[in-house]
Amino acid sequence: MLFDTHCHFDFDAFDDDRSSFLRRARESGITKMLVPGVSPGSWARQARVMAECRSYGAVGIHPFWAHEVTRAALAPALEQLEARLADATMVAVGECGLDRARTGRGAAPLEWQAELLVRQLEIAHRRELPVILHCVRAHGHMIEILERLGPLQRGGVLHAYSGPPELVPRYAELGMYFGFGGAVTRPAFTRSRRALLEVPRDRLVLETDAPDQAPSWAAPPNQPAELRRIAQAIAGILGVPLESLAQQTTQNATRLFGLRLDEAGETAG
Numbered sequence: 001m002l003f004d005t006h007c008h009f010d011f012d013a014f015d016d017d018r019s020s021f022l023r024r025a026r027e028s029g030i031t032k033m034l035v036p037g038v039s040p041g042s043w044a045r046q047a048r049v050m051a052e053c054r055s056y057g058a059v060g061i062h063p064f065w066a067h068e069v070t071r072a073a074l075a076p077a078l079e080q081l082e083a084r085l086a087d088a089t090m091v092a093v094g095e096c097g098l099d100r101a102r103t104g105r106g107a108a109p110l111e112w113q114a115e116l117l118v119r120q121l122e123i124a125h126r127r128e129l130p131v132i133l134h135c136v137r138a139h140g141h142m143i144e145i146l147e148r149l150g151p152l153q154r155g156g157v158l159h160a161y162s163g164p165p166e167l168v169p170r171y172a173e174l175g176m177y178f179g180f181g182g183a184v185t186r187p188a189f190t191r192s193r194r195a196l197l198e199v200p201r202d203r204l205v206l207e208t209d210a211p212d213q214a215p216s217w218a219a220p221p222n223q224p225a226e227l228r229r230i231a232q233a234i235a236g237i238l239g240v241p242l243e244s245l246a247q248q249t250t251q252n253a254t255r256l257f258g259l260r261l262d263e264a265g266e267t268a269g
């Protein structure tokens with residue numbers, strides 16, 4: 001019973017054979033999946049894939065796609081975002097956040113990313129939903145925004161946590177969970193493994209971030225079926241049995257996203 005809390009299963013990488021990728025995931029014991037939204041232009045397709053796969057989802061504007069939303073288009077985009085949250089399978093706001101590593105190729109300036117992030121955090125506050133955050137090389141800025149807005153009622157998750165181990169307690173105080181996946185399997189990612197060891201066990205969730213973040217043993221595209229081996233690697237780093245890690249992280253994700261545990265235990269699809 002594993003919960004892939006962050007999988008972009010609607011992306012093109014899976015178009016050729018989505019049903020085989022899904023079957024492999026089920027055979028590996030991945031019982032639940034959450035597909036985060038990334039841009040207004042892809043929300044309809046995301047919803048279709050979610051329905052096909054009986055997965056959970058979130059609605060958001062990812063910093064990589066922030067440049068697609070002009071100032072004039074922002075209000076209608078946020079209206080559409082809120083309307084999509086009416087669907088009971090949409091259990092969070094996101095993916096939204098800050099990415100300082102993403103420059104050039106029309107990427108949005110950090111100021112615009114921050115404005116979109118704040119507007120989405122306000123929606124999470126108002127709708128009392130958790131938030132799925134993407135943050136790369138912008139943790140000082142992220143903490144400042146979260147502290148200024150005040151704790152979210154339902155908290156959130158820093159997916160693919162790549163920040164310093166020292167910030168884990170501060171984020172945890174702000175009600176944040178931490179998503180870990182393939183990055184910790186890469187020998188060079190020692191800081192990620194140190195951060196993982198700092199995470200309170202009741203705040204840890206697992207993710208593949210597929211098709212990105214392939215683990216050290218796999219060629220891209222990453223796929224949800226890899227979550228079992230990734231979980232094994234994480235259990236090894238933490239020195240706990242795989243089964244107890246699977247149970248704990250599924251419980252954590254169930255609590256974070258406000259699901260019923262029996263729902264989270266069902267076989268997807």
Ligand SMILES: [Zn+2]
Nearest residue numbers: 006036095209
């Ligand atoms: Zn993502």
